[in-house]
Amino acid sequence: MLITVTRSGGFAGVEKARELDTRGLRDAERWEELAHRAVAPRPDGFHYRITVDDEAIDLQDPYLSEDQRTLIQALMEGAA
Structure with a gap:
């Protein structure tokens, strides 16, 4: 399983991404369930x-x- 997390925003507006390929990991099941x-x-x-x-x-x-x-x-209660 390939898990990707992308973070963007903040003051600098920098995007950062990290990936984890769970194939072959000893704790793959834990990562995949999470x-x-x-x-x-x-x-x-x-x-x-x-x-x-x-x-x-x-x-x-x-x-x-x-x-x-x-x-x-x-807005949903029509207060505008």
Whole structure:
């Protein structure tokens, strides 16, 4: 299994990616189970996409910052 993690953003806007090929690793099963759990959708959580002009971000509940949660709640409740 090939596992890839890509990080972008931050102040410098630098993208960094790391890959792990689990073939032949003694602890391959542990890595593969972790990877499957990490990408599994949360059936009880909402998914959001916030778009500001041409910039978009995909989010999933419960992993929202306070600002993201506030914006989502205000717009979804029609407070605008």
